[in-house]
Amino acid sequence: MLLMLDLNDPRPLHEQVTAAIRRAIAGGEVAPGDRLPPARDLAGALGVNANTVLRSLRALRDEGLLEFRRGRGVSVLRRPDPREALRDRARGLLEEAAKYGLGPDEVADLIKELS
Template structure:
């Protein structure tokens, strides 16, 4: 897995790591059931603290993108494809809305207004 971070990005590092892993999965670098490298290896490759990577992995676990299995490491969740695609599109929408001055709450209100 080749992950890169943008040092000019204003987002916290753990969010950047989570985003990079989401993109790798969405682009097909990892399929459902595939194991990810250990957090320490990812941290070393990115030049960041392992706790930062672990925070990103926990965030992705909470979203249902990753599964943690004792003794078997971290793997891509088996039912991630559809959910991940939607989550990725929502994140892109949030970023674009932010560029136009809309907040998350503004988007939620817009969604409620849709038929």
């Protein structure tokens, strides 16, 4: 499973990890029914604490993307719907826009101009 951790993400670490795993599921790195690598392996690879990964996995379970099964680890239940997948990036865009003093309406205009 290929994960991309965003190095410029200002959010707390567990949210970055959540976003990385969600992106991997959305991108088809793991399909519904597949098992995720053990949390300890994910933590080792991402260079974070195992509890951080467990927190992310629980968050994704609460979103309904993952399923925890006793003795069988964590498996993917479904892909995030497109709105969910884009929500993170839209939030990032709005935060970035706020740094330049642009509000949501102006960002929306910008998007409409582009499309």
